[in-house]
Amino acid sequence: EFNHRIGREYVAPSTHQPPPPSFVKPTDEHLLTKELVAEVAIENAVTVTWTNKHMLDFALNWVYEAGEAGIKNILVGAMDGYTLH
Numbered sequence: 001e002f003n004h005r006i007g008r009e010y011v012a013p014s015t016h017q018p019p020p021p022s023f024v025k026p027t028d029e030h031l032l033t034k035e036l037v038a039e040v041a042i043e044n045a046v047t048v049t050w051t052n053k054h055m056l057d058f059a060l061n062w063v064y065e066a067g068e069a070g071i072k073n074i075l076v077g078a079m080d081g082y083t084l085h
Contacts, residue, residue: 032075037075049075049076049077050076053083
């Protein structure tokens with residue numbers, strides 16, 4: 001058994017597993033198309049990235065901060081049903 005320590009405090013490993021998210025089946029509205037890219041592109045440039053449920057908080061923060069910096073030509077792809085939902 002692996003002992004986890006944070007500072008001087010012992011933290012037991014979690015045995016709780018969250019329930020699986022409901023799967024969202026991609027539809028045609030989720031496809032990457034020339035029309036979607038053209039709608040987002042600024043001077044023929046688009047910033048594209050992908051994320052999954054494990055990095056979703058990071059991706060949402062990244063998109064927010066990019067928007068605050070004036071970067072608006074962003075597309076983020078979902079790599080799982082949880083993120084797509």
